[in-house]
Amino acid sequence: MTGSAVEQAIIRAHREQWARVVADLARRFGDLDVAEEAAAEAFAAAAEKWPRAGVPPSPGGWLATTATRKAIDWLRRESQRDARHQAALTMHDDTPLEPTGPVEDDRLRLVFTCCHPALAMEARVALTLRLLGGLTVGEIARAFLVPETTMARRITRAKVKIQAARIPYRVPSADDIRRRLAGVLAVVYLIFNEGYLAGEGSDPVRADLTDQAIHLGRLLRALLPDDGEVAGLLALMLLTDSRRPARVSRIGELVTLGEQDRGAWDRTLAAEGTALLQERIRVVAAGGGRPGRYQLQAAINAVHMAAPSTRDTNWSAIVALYGQLALLDPSPIVRLNRAVAIAEVDGPGAGLAEIDRLAELLDGYHAYHAARADLLRRLGHGPESQAAYDRAIALAGNPAERTYLTRRRRAVGETG
Template structure:
């Protein structure tokens, strides 16, 4: 058994403990800045002391104790500490928690706090990704396709608004949940996506983030068992995560859906995801609300996972589902995914025309250029395809994805 290095131990602890520490400190002190900065200080202290003293037997407990002390020290050092304490008490909700259920989960409380309707929708998502997901401002900015400085300002303003508006740290009442749920679901899905294909760093997959997103999805399902979009999001994450064992090769290269070993997929997760979808289909048939964006995306993934091979994929059904999805979510990325499906049904020329309509808005998005490169390759336009691959490689931050794109580009010569 290989003993992890100190650096690996700190990285693992950051993945496993960041969200729990920030959420716990936010609950205790009612101040998001204090919670985030004390947690960061605890990890900095670990980086300084663990190489000399060794990794403690319980890294999470050590970090929790250190972060708590850092938070107390910071509040004591504040020149306006009395006013700061009073402001913190306004945010902190010390109403006794219910004895059972997901309300007791600090991280779920933090999600709902950050997704308060007083905040702008994009700020809700960005703030939660920063505090709960531990994502850098650069990573969040890339997910939103905006400049890093713009995202930093959004996050700062959102934290200030929570303090100024005296937003309590708690899961809202049943009547308040609908106003926040869309933001919560968006946050959970973005956390999952950042784990499934990180935008930067040396890791091709961050299992800590995908696992945390699925955990939150299960808690939301317990909290709202009759909500179709909650069930749809959980089904979507399960069906997507089921393919993770086949997603990266032994050499560290991304393996696309068409090339994956389908025998390596997790059939237990697929069965659970499909069961959630069947439940929603029955509910719609019985007069329930029509499927929303997460249910439609889950249905698309279900078609993929049901196909025994890529040749047997029902692309016509996938394209039809994307047609319905675009009516609910006409974002450029959804339209890009629809164009890829259209190419499978109507040919690469038709698909390329759809993709090129998105050139202005998605020029800085690597997947746009990767899709163009593949369609140009299929059309026999090798020079243009190579240029598109080069652009995609330059924009991609994930090492596994860069390796895959480089291989595809280099195959053009032969």
């Protein structure tokens, strides 16, 4: 096997096996620090040994066995307490371990531990990316624009809180899943959104975060194949990410959906997302429950992507879908998006009237002012449109969005 083939095998093993190995160690040893450290050492050992000895027939089994031994060694090095030392000895097992059997439950334990509601959202995100995504502390810190030491403290505090609060590391019950799955999905979607259109920093898109979110979505889909909202979130992320190649221009400007080159979209991702959504539609039609918020958002994206152009979009269907979504999530953001769709059906005046009802709720949100500026432009209110664009530019954190909004504001002045 060539060096590049071995390197690709290691990368693939890290993506496919990291969460399995960490989850298995966490179950065996009951300590997230041990699980994280031993898993990292096992993958480091693979990077050292596989180029010389070759990729083992069962990479997952090799990594699980190596990580278990590393965990025992780590406990021996780090802990001088007899009880813990003896516990490590009794847990030692030379039998090669295969990533089969209850590993799915192990990973589900880990998902619900990382996303426990007792933890702050920022801690849930950091732990999820570290223990399930396999990102280094440095990578997570760079993604969220904080010093590595700050992120390390954040992760450490979260682990300490898990231990101090005696948060159970166990297979979630049906009641646990029903009560807490929405929080888990929110963590994954937050990671995706931060990558797809970063709120701060010089990079408009952070593909490492969108890729990690989709990876976590696939993991949840494998663990909970019958849950409609898990499928809906994965479909939503796949459909949205399929447009990434057309999202930012060569000069670093945001390209809105209406201006995107639809031929540049990733059709493989789009087809996968569409197939997931169609499966859910069949289930719902057969009496399988009402669609949730992620399924509805995925359906809205699918309507957009089915049209050959913005002009040909079925805007009435989008207004109706946003109406259903507002019943589940009556947030001002949903109402804003519905207002934009209403403008396409009933004209910019109708859309503006809807948007203006949200003034007090969304005054600090750049997209509110951007949408309002565009509708004012279409109505011929140049000075008011420019003022709204100025407010949107001041609030926007993403550089690609600022560049786009600045161009649009300039165009209003040139035509006014």
